[in-house]
Amino acid sequence: MLKKASGRDDDSGADWAQTMRGQLASAVAAARAAARLPAYRRAFRAAGVEAAAISADTWGSLPFLTKDDLIRGAQDNPPFGDRLGVARGDLAHVFAAPGPIYMPYTAGDMAHVAGSFARAMRSCGLEPGDLVDQTTMYNWVIAATVIDRALGMIGCGVVPGGIGQSERHLEVIRHLGVDAIVAFPTFLEHLLDRAEAEGRPLGLKKAVVMGELSHPDTKRRLHDTYGLEAREFYGVSDVGAVAWECTHGAGMHLRDDLLVEFIAPGGTTPVDPSPETPAELVVTDFHRKAMPIIRLRTGDMIDGLIRSPCACGSHAPRFTRIAGRAGEITKVKGMFVVPRLVGDVFLRHGIDRRYRLVVDRTEGGRDALTLEIEGAPLADAAGVQAGVEAALRMKLDMAFVDTLPEQGLRLLDRRNEGRPA
Ligand SMILES: [Zn+2]
Structure with missing residues (x-):
């Protein structure tokens, strides 16, 4: 039997679709193992998926895990929200994230x-x-x-x-x-x-x-x-x-x-x-x-x-x-609005101010978008507005306000305010 000079495969022949199939197979195995833990078992059952039925085909019906789930879990079933997968003695580190969530x-x-x-x-x-x-x-x-x-x-x-x-x-x-x-x-x-x-x-x-x-x-x-x-x-x-x-x-x-x-x-x-x-x-x-x-x-x-x-x-x-x-990206008039595109326009105009996009629903039931900018009106307000409208591919109103929240989201969606949830 002849020995090849180099038996090592480099990455050039690998294709990502094949990598993804491997990832999904490993994810399926991990989800089946996770189904032993009470929190995952409850969530999977609520979504109508039993552990034995988890497969590449049913993957899309598994529920998502959110930060809120982790926080609520930690509150209801402290400290690990019924998600601890090993014996306590096997823990090497436990981190305390704000929330509070403990990550073992x-x-x-x-x-x-x-x-x-x-x-x-x-x-x-x-x-x-x-x-x-x-x-x-x-x-x-x-x-x-x-x-x-x-x-x-x-x-x-x-x-x-x-x-x-x-x-x-x-x-x-x-x-x-x-x-x-x-x-x-x-x-x-x-x-x-x-x-x-x-x-x-x-x-x-x-x-x-x-x-x-x-x-x-x-x-x-x-x-x-x-x-x-x-x-x-x-x-x-x-x-x-x-x-x-x-x-x-x-x-x-x-x-x-x-x-x-x-x-x-x-x-x-x-x-x-x-x-x-x-x-x-x-x-x-x-x-x-x-x-x-x-x-x-x-x-x-x-x-x-x-x-x-x-x-x-x-x-x-x-x-x-x-x-x-x-939480900052939403559909307005059938189009996705990405607030950071406003920041890109500001950068081009050399503007360093807080801003936020506010979405309202008019009495006629139509979406209305307003760009709020902190501070006095800009000298080149019309140019900035045209730039933002081009970036968002959408007409909007512009308003100058005294202050905006320092850490707040750059998108405020008020379309459902005052309506029953
Ligand atoms: Zn690269």
């Missing part, structure tokens, strides 16, 4: 989640030997614990700076000659701008950012202004890294060992994400043992998926950004 992990779960972060950050350009300032939170939540471990898996040196304390971060980055940083984009920009204002730029070369709705222009600005190569990944707190950029920076590749579904906003049917039909990401983690995660609604929406192979050789589809939160 076995040692194996932690290794797997850390592995996903390591893949994400390696793909984003971190290498063995990089000294990295880790700026996410170390207490209570999973973020820093698992990212710290992932950096170690890559072979990076970690400076465990944690959240806040900008001055201290600036000082330590300068003293140590830190190469790279893991940060939320707004914190990173804050640090860089502050260093620039002090006239003492930082020597950072790479940044890995996540967790906020970052704008593509942000990465360009960081590169042009600070010579900093910023790459992004998208993570879900209960699952880990879900999609990440490669060094080509042409969108975030979906992770291949999770099932990610694309579901109509507020609905239950699968959709192909596009600007006309944005989709919510729904994730099933078939590795988690301590608390299985089956069809978790992330609330994060995408408005497109790039399926052509990437220059890096990966066939995993990519999306370029999170287009918004599920």
Whole structure:
């Protein structure tokens, strides 16, 4: 028998459809196992699916898991909402998320989640030997614990700076000659701008950012202004890294060992994400043992998926950004309205103000859309209005208001107010 010179298959022949069939098979096995747990058994039964009947064909009839389900579960059946999948003695970590939700992990779960972060950050350009300032939170939540471990898996040196304390971060980055940083984009920009204002730029070369709705222009600005190569990944707190950029920076590749579904906003049917039909990401983690995660609604929406192979050789589809939160995208006059498109127009006009879109129903039963902008009327109000109408492909009214809520949603839907629920 002849031995081939190279028996190793590379990724070039793999196709994503085949990967997805494998993901679905693993998800089915995980859901069947989860059906042993009272909370999942109740939810599946309520949806008319018995454990033995869970298959690739019936997958779409399994109920979704929401953040509300987790919170209510933790309140009604504390502390783990009848979802603990292992003996208490097998827990390696329990994180306390706001809500309060307690998220348990076995040692194996932690290794797997850390592995996903390591893949994400390696793909984003971190290498063995990089000294990295880790700026996410170390207490209570999973973020820093698992990212710290992932950096170690890559072979990076970690400076465990944690959240806040900008001055201290600036000082330590300068003293140590830190190469790279893991940060939320707004914190990173804050640090860089502050260093620039002090006239003492930082020597950072790479940044890995996540967790906020970052704008593509942000990465360009960081590169042009600070010579900093910023790459992004998208993570879900209960699952880990879900999609990440490669060094080509042409969108975030979906992770291949999770099932990610694309579901109509507020609905239950699968959709192909596009600007006309944005989709919510729904994730099933078939590795988690301590608390299985089956069809978790992330609330994060995408408005497109790039399926052509990437220059890096990966066939995993990519999306370029999170287009918004599920509660922020709605149908008006039969069209989906994505508030962040307003932000894009503002950016082009150099406007930095709070805004919100308000949907009302007129007495004639028609939808009416108003863009509320905080502050005095803009000099170029007509131009901005035309830009927003073109972006949303919809006519609207514009109103200037004294104040808007600091943390509020950018979409307020008042169409059902005053009606019986
Ligand atoms: Zn790529």
